[in-house]
Amino acid sequence: MTSPARMRPQHPATHRVTDLTATFSLVADTLDPALAVTGVTVSSGDVAPGDLFVAVPGLKVHGATYAPQAVAAGAVAVVTDTAGAALVRDAGLTVPVLLTDDPRAVSGPLAAHVHGHPGKDLVTVGVTGTNGKTTTTYFVDAALRAAHAVTAVLGTVELRVGDDAVESPRTTVEAPALQAILALARERGAGAVAMEVSSHALALGRVRGLTFDVVGFTNLQRDHLDFHGDMEGYFRDKARLFDPEQARRGVVVVDDEWGRRLASSAQIPVETVATHVDDPHAADADWAVVTADIGLDGVGSSFVLRGPDGTEHAAASPLPGLVNVSNAALAIVLAHAAGVDLAVAVDAVAHAHEIPGRMERVVERGDGWPLCLVDYAHTPDALVLALEAVRPITPGRLILVFGSDGDRDQGKRPIMGQIAARLADVLVVTDENPRSEDPATIRAAILEGVRAERPSGADVHEATSRAQAIRDALALATDQDTVIVTGKGHEPTQEIAGVFHRYNDRDVYLAARAERSHARAEQHA
Ligand SMILES: CC(=O)N[C@H]1[C@@H](OP(=O)(O)OP(=O)(O)OC[C@H]2O[C@@H](n3ccc(=O)[nH]c3=O)[C@H](O)[C@@H]2O)O[C@H](CO)[C@@H](O)[C@@H]1O[C@H](C)C(=O)N[C@@H](C)C(=O)N[C@H](CCC(=O)O)C(=O)O
Numbered sequence: 304m305t306s307p308a309r310m311r312p313q314h315p316a317t318h319r320v321t322d323l324t325a326t327f328s329l330v331a332d333t334l335d336p337a338l339a340v341t342g343v344t345v346s347s348g349d350v351a352p353g354d355l356f357v358a359v360p361g362l363k364v365h366g367a368t369y370a371p372q373a374v375a376a377g378a379v380a381v382v383t384d385t386a387g388a389a390l391v392r393d394a395g396l397t398v399p400v401l402l403t404d405d406p407r408a409v410s411g412p413l414a415a416h417v418h419g420h421p422g423k424d425l426v427t428v429g430v431t432g433t434n435g436k437t438t439t440t441y442f443v444d445a446a447l448r449a450a451h452a453v454t455a456v457l458g459t460v461e462l463r464v465g466d467d468a469v470e471s472p473r474t475t476v477e478a479p480a481l482q483a484i485l486a487l488a489r490e491r492g493a494g495a496v497a498m499e500v501s502s503h504a505l506a507l508g509r510v511r512g513l514t515f516d517v518v519g520f521t522n523l524q525r526d527h528l529d530f531h532g533d534m535e536g537y538f539r540d541k542a543r544l545f546d547p548e549q550a551r552r553g554v555v556v557v558d559d560e561w562g563r564r565l566a567s568s569a570q571i572p573v574e575t576v577a578t579h580v581d582d583p584h585a586a587d588a589d590w591a592v593v594t595a596d597i598g599l600d601g602v603g604s605s606f607v608l609r610g611p612d613g614t615e616h617a618a619a620s621p622l623p624g625l626v627n628v629s630n631a632a633l634a635i636v637l638a639h640a641a642g643v644d645l646a647v648a649v650d651a652v653a654h655a656h657e658i659p660g661r662m663e664r665v666v667e668r669g670d671g672w673p674l675c676l677v678d679y680a681h682t683p684d685a686l687v688l689a690l691e692a693v694r695p696i697t698p699g700r701l702i703l704v705f706g707s708d709g710d711r712d713q714g715k716r717p718i719m720g721q722i723a724a725r726l727a728d729v730l731v732v733t734d735e736n737p738r739s740e741d742p743a744t745i746r747a748a749i750l751e752g753v754r755a756e757r758p759s760g761a762d763v764h765e766a767t768s769r770a771q772a773i774r775d776a777l778a779l780a781t782d783q784d785t786v787i788v789t790g791k792g793h794e795p796t797q798e799i800a801g802v803f804h805r806y807n808d809r810d811v812y813l814a815a816r817a818e819r820s821h822a823r824a825e826q827h828a
């Protein structure tokens with residue numbers, strides 16, 4: 304896989320730096336009017352020759368500290384504030400410095416300008432909300448693919464343009480990287496882009512410089528309060544996407560109080576979707592799920608979506624659980640708002656491919672094997688929904704392997720433990736990205752919640768390695784049981800003591816199955 308930094312147009316336009324300073328009111332000290340700019344970046348590690356290096360005052364360090372590395376890699380000028388300019392000069396660099404009060408805010412619009420506003424040549428759909436961004440984005444992409452020969456999808460799992468994909472460094476890439484990827488998508492003939500927009504991205508202006516054709520909101524639940532402070536702050540950051548600078552129109556799921564608030568306060572035209580059958584708010588919503596059958600085969604659900612004109616559409620979600628009815632309904636309305644024929648969108652979503660790490664069926668039930676699932680649920684609410692979705696498709700016991708991540712919201716740990724003890728039969732408590740924290744401390748906090756709900760401690764296990772936890776769960780399981788591993792989904796690494804290790808839940812299941820098949824073959828030989 305190539306690095307995300309390489310997701311740039313092969314034939315970038317060239318701009319004279321003096322045009323950029325005039326357009327963006329950047330104040331330059333010394334400037335050669337002939338100086339050419341071909342790209343923008345905020346990270347010294349991503350600089351390509353011809354870039355403007357935008358040095359932002361970070362939460363930890365000023366980006367201008369890395370100006371020497373950026374210049375050595377080919378940056379032709381530094382865009383920064385006065386503190387950054389002083390750092391550049393102190394480092395003895397003679398590179399031109401372009402001054403602005405807010406380098407982070409200018410980085411997106413500047414990159415959009417340098418790349419010729421690629422977002423204007425693409426149909427763009429952005430999805431925000433605590434849970435369901437990835438799933439909804441992939442459902443939207445399925446619908447967009449039915450209408451466009453080439454599409455791009457950007458989010459937590461991958462950055463994909465056409466058939467070319469790289470691992471994604473985060474849910475929403477930095478503003479200049481986003482504009483470069485959009486330019487690459489345009490260069491490769493893409494007609495549409497579906498992307499996840501995280502609340503961090505909105506707070507840090509990563510989508511500034513792009514006005515989406517349509518944006519969607521899934522829900523707001525407790526998460527990331529370490530960054531946003533409280534739920535009000537979290538909501539305010541999410542709501543930034545529903546502003547005329549950022550989007551032309553919106554589609555909002557109004558199942559929760561936050562969605563309803565957003566729909567009534569948004570500064571852009573909004574269509575509403577109610578996805579809970581029998582919800583009293585459904586009557587006022589433009590679109591509503593009026594019946595849902597969560598299909599006990601575990602493959603997906605069928606539902607009926609009522610449109611604004613009262614017409615009912617038979618639809619389906621290819622993933623289990625009511626949350627995916629919600630995601631599918633939102634995706635259909637988003638795709639329709641983005642110009643896809645409604646019947647085409649309904650059909651494409653029903654047949655969307657499996658999404659890595661989202662209720663992913665790694666091994667099917669049978670031949671002595673339990674059904675083995677991987678799911679990304681890593682918040683209390685998501686854990687409830689994931690376990691409730693799996694219960695109906697589990698004839699035997701529900702065996703859960705889970706943890707809670709380090710250096711993040713500590714309050715959720717005992718809550719996760721309590722939920723697990725209430726909704727799963729057998730628990731294996733283990734590590735989930737402890738980052739810089741002691742994994743044993745995190746497990747102890749989870750186990751405190753487990754004990755509050757299940758004082759007997761029956762069927763509660765602890766494993767110090769995640770791979771061992773999965774093997775322990777498999778050793779306990781029969782083919783009537785379901786084993787579900789939550790928390791990391793598709794993620795290809797695990798951070799322990801600040802070091803990233805290659806690790807994937809899926810691979811552990813597959814290795815265990817291969818080992819057992821091998822052992823059986825030897826027995827029969
Ligand atoms: C909390 C947060 O989001 N922080 C982001 C913020 O970091 P910061 O202000 O602390 O930056 P800093 O480390 O002080 O560095 C300042 C500047 O120096 C630059 N630098 C730094 C080091 C270097 O060698 N060279 C260099 O140029 C950095 O690129 C940065 O521009 O600005 C940086 C870029 O300007 C981001 O890389 C960084 O994201 C960090 C890596 C991160 O982990 N963010 C996560 C929490 C995040 O954004 N997550 C959401 C999803 C959340 C979810 O829904 O699960 C996401 O969209 O992925």
Ligand SMILES: Nc1ncnc2c1ncn2[C@@H]1O[C@H](COP(=O)(O)OP(=O)(O)OP(=O)(O)O)[C@@H](O)[C@H]1O
Pocket residue numbers: 432433434435436437438439459474499521522626627629630660661662678679680681684685686688689
């Ligand atoms: N609409 C929904 N409402 C509540 N929970 C959901 C919803 N959709 C998915 N989930 C749960 O949340 C988990 C994450 O789903 P998904 O990856 O689609 O969301 P996300 O918003 O991209 O998450 P993240 O921002 O953490 O990457 C799923 O594994 C599922 O358990």
